[in-house]
Structure formats: C-alpha cells, structure tokens
Amino acid sequence: MAVVMGVRQGMEVPEQTRTMAGHSKWSNIRHIKASKDLARASVFEKASHMMKTAVKEGGSTDPKLNTKLAKAIEFARSNNMPTASINNTLQNLQKSQANAQPGLMELKGPGGLFLLVELHTDNIKGTRSAINSVIKKTTISEAIGSVKGLFEEKGVVVTEASCDLDAATDLAISVGAEEVVHDDNTLMFMCSPRDLDEVRQGLEQQNLTVIHASIDFLPKILTSISEEEEKELSIIMQKIEKVQDVVKVHVNL
Template sequence: MSGHSKWHNIQKTKGAADAKRSQAFTKIAREMIVAVKQGGSGDPNNNSRLATVIAKARAVNMPNDNIKRTIEKAMGSGNADNFETVTYEGYGPSGVAIIVDALTDNRNRTAPEVRHLLDKYGKGLGATGCVSWSFDQKGVIVIEKEDLDEDTVMMDALDAGAEDMSSEGDCFEITTTPDAFGSVLEAMEAKGYSFVNAAVEMVPQNYVKLESEEDVKNMEKLIDLLEENDDVQNVWHNWDQD
C-alpha cells in the first residue's frame, strides 16, 4: 500500500496507544468473546476469527493470562454476554468518510450515541454502504524501523505471503489480504519481529485534507469521543492527517 499512513509518527502513536491501553484490552476482550461464540471454538487453530483477534491482542501487548481468561470466560456455560456486530457509516467535517464498528448488547443505546456525535461534529449518519465502497479491507502490520534493513524486512514479508510493504516515516507498513493476515503475522513473529500494530483494517482508497482549524478540531473531537464509547470497537476514516 502506498500513500498516507496514520502510523508515520510512531512515538506520537505509541504514546496515544499507551494512554488507551486499558480501554483497548477491554474492547479486545469483548471482540474475543464474540469470536469464540460465533466460531464455536476457543481454539484459534479451528477459529480464524479468534486467531485474528488474538493476533491483534498480542500486538498491543495484552498479557497471555488475560487472553486465556477471556477465552475461558467465553467458553463457560454461565457466560451471558450477548453482543452483536453493528457497523455505522457517515460523514465528518468537509465530507470525511467515517466507518464505525461497534459490538453492542443494545442497539437502541449505541445507534443514538453514534448518530449524535456525527450530527454534532460532522455531517451526520449515512445509509449503509454510503462510504464503505471507498475502503478496502486489508491486514495491516506495522513495524518500527529502528535498525532494520528495509530489503530484508520486505523479503521476509513477501515470503510470508504479504501483498506489499511500504516505508512510512519511522515505520514499515505491511499489507496482506484479510485471509492471509494471521499466517503472515505468525511468520513475521517467528522471525523475531515485534509490532507497533497488527489488525485487519478498513484502508481508504483516497484521503481528504481538512483546510480549516475548526474542521480539524471537530474531526479530532469526533474521533476521540467515538473511540471513548464503550460499544465502539474501531473508527475508520479517510482524513489525511499529514
């Protein structure tokens, strides 16, 4: 993948991620529970969705004990957690495309909250499919450059089955198909690489630059408030932050 990357400033990104790590663990745990229930198995070898979530958890340094406890909880007969996946699409300031992935046990709570934020800080909630057509689903693996040799990393990634790799600021960004994400991540981990981020993401086909300070302020506020919502798992957008 070429072009803008939200991971171009690793130090800034890592700082923000560290501040939200506890919240991230909670959201990943919820995602893990859903993966176990929908896949009918707590074994990632037999549940590809669970394997993807575990890879995401490890990329943000979620402790193995937490992962194990969450899977055991999901497999327990007494577990009454009942979340469903809901996706909302809409527009931010100046028409920035936004996709909000949520896991909720109450649509009647989540939908009004998402709609309110999009109405207040953006251009509002749209119909299903209104912006998702301009995104591609990709596995995205981010590695800090440090003293790594670019050619070596690229060859390792391509040999593992990656589609492409790009150099973005102080990181390498590896992209895969969603199906190949888990195997590529496992192969790169086996070669000793550590990751800043690893997840299946919605990658924009093009980006929108915000020109006014007010639009930038509103977009930042919108993203922050959506991400702070307990039901929201991911916020994807095509705002060019460079």
C-alpha cells in the same frame, strides 16, 4: 508607621480563627484528593477501553491467545488498577462477547471526509442511537450506504523497522503479504484479512518485532481538510470512540 497585626506568644488563638484555618486546609486537601481521584479514574477508564478493544479485535479474553489484551492488562497493572477491577472488566467482556455481533456505521464528516465506525454490540439500535447523540449539532452526519465502498478491509501487521524497504519487500513476498510500507521507524505489512495470522507468525519467525496486528479498513482515496476542521474532527472522534461497543473509527484522512 506600618502596623503589624499578629498573635503574641502565649496568647490563645480565637476558636473562630482556628476553625477557619482548619477548614481552609481541609478544603485544599479535599481539592487535591478529588483531582487525583479524577486522574486515576481517567487512567482506569482508558485501561478498560484498551482491554475492550483488544478483546473485540483479537476475539479472545485469554491474554495468552491475545497479545494486545496482554499489553492492555499490563498497562492497567502498571497504573495500579486493582486486580478485582481488571477481572470484573474481563468477565463483563466475556459475557458481552457471547451475544455481540460486528457492525458498521457510516458517517460523513467535515470537508467531504468520511468515517467508518466499527462496532461490536448486542444492541445495534442502542449503539447507533448513542453515536447519533454524540454527532448531533456537529458537522458530522450519517451517510448510509455511501461510505463502506471507499474503504478496503485488510490485515495489517506493524513491526519495528529492522531492515530496509528492499529487504522488507522480499520478506513480504516470502510470508504472503501483498504490500509493505516504510513509515518512520516502522514497517507496515498489508495482506488479506484471512492471512493475517499467517503473515504475523511468518514475520515473527524472521525475527521482526511485531508491534501491532489487526484487521483494519484502509481508505482507497485520501481526503485533505483544513486545520480547523481537523481539530473539530479529532474532538468528535474521541467522543465517538468512548461510546460503549465502538471498536475503532476509520477515516479517509
């Protein structure tokens, strides 16, 4: 015969039972809250990183003059980042911008791959040390003086592909771009870094929707690596990009 043990109606629940039940419920609530707080902090960290990158690439902490920064601020607001936190991030970026200088760090990766790490820092030694801590005990190592020549600095403007490649080529010529590449649903116009603003404005005047505009280091020669090496590279790159004062990581992949 099965015996069902329980509490009869009207019978008082022992104090210990009530305490344990309450403790279990509070533990669950606390666990859920901790998970949500962690996810929230991660989103805020991403928003701060986006603002930092936008300021370093656009050179301005004024969202009216820096469209990428305006988008980063909108991302922060849409994810409920407090206004005070956004303002503090911008104020700190303003202070760091005053003394920061651009720099590069050259790295050799798995499978003969090369990485060019773009920096903007007022403490180059400290930033390099932080990156070396990340790549320590990995397949990535410093390759001073042997990487920058494998990349070419170019102005890059990415737009929505609202016309075919032939029409885009004509547009590229008219606005002063050197080359245009069609990729899925976008067009990528390349030009001299000094012509970036002129090309971007010219494309906007031709009613093309600009998605992104920046100065990038484009690889002259691409290198193929294995799927396993690519997974390893992706993990390490994410860690490098989180280092304070790293703007962008360029790879000849």
